[in-house]
Amino acid sequence: MPPVRSYTNWNSRKTDSEEQIEPYRKYFFICEGANTETWYFRKLIDIRRSLNIHPLIDIRLLEKTEEDKDISFPRKLIDFAESQKENSEIMFDKERDKMIIVFDADIFEEKVLDYDEVIALGERDNILAVSNPAFELFLLLHFEDAYTKDIKPNMEQIIKNKKDGNQTFIYKLLLARTGINSKRNSAIGELAKNVDVAIVQEKKINEDIHNCKGKITCNIGKIIESIRNDAGK
Secondary structure: OOOOEEEOOOOOOOOOOOOOOOOOEEEEEEEOOOOHHHHHHHHHHHOHHHHOOOOOEEEEEEEOOHHHOOOOOHHHHHHHHHHHOOOOOOOOOOOOOEEEEEEEOOHHHHOOOOHHHHHHHHOOOOEEEEEEOOHHHHHHOOOOOHHHHHHHHHHHHHHHOOEEOOEEHHHHHHHHHHOOOOOOOHHHHHHHHHHHHHHHHHOOOEOOHHHOOOOOEEOHHHHHHHHHOOOOO
16 A cells, blocks of 8 residues: 555644643545645644634545555545555544545536446545535635625536636636636645635535536535534544
């Protein structure tokens, strides 16, 4: 099994004399993308204390390496997540810990037909974080008027998400908002500081990943909100 990088700021101690405390529950994020999602969740982890997440709840990002680095198809991501539960290095507790698999649903709009089967498979033992068409939609939601100004007027174009050169429609909407190349610039991760806005904005679109065919959909904010509400019991 190739190594996996686990990113966390759990129990950062100011001095070596401080007691080491183990988390009650760990939430592991595994992402389809290698850059944009990684930068976002790293920043989210960095600011976990300001998000009022329970002190016994840990958030970790599992970053794929070597031949696993390019795994992106949802079924393979699910298989990868299951294999990591047996990885002694990350110490996944099957009774308490949660694995969250983050992927885009755009491939299921036209190219792949087994979406329902993939969702059923993934939800057996994991939490699925899905964006339709893509993760850039979730990032766009970090702006207070994104739904009224960007999403609602462009629903048909967003769900089709056609490419203009190498840029998809939703990518171009995000680029217009941020001026940041979300595929190459780690500064896009700073949007995590506005996650409260994204949670509110997301409620204006479909959050039901079981019924997202042809619908602008995202449930990532909903999942982050549930982690914040986890009382560590």
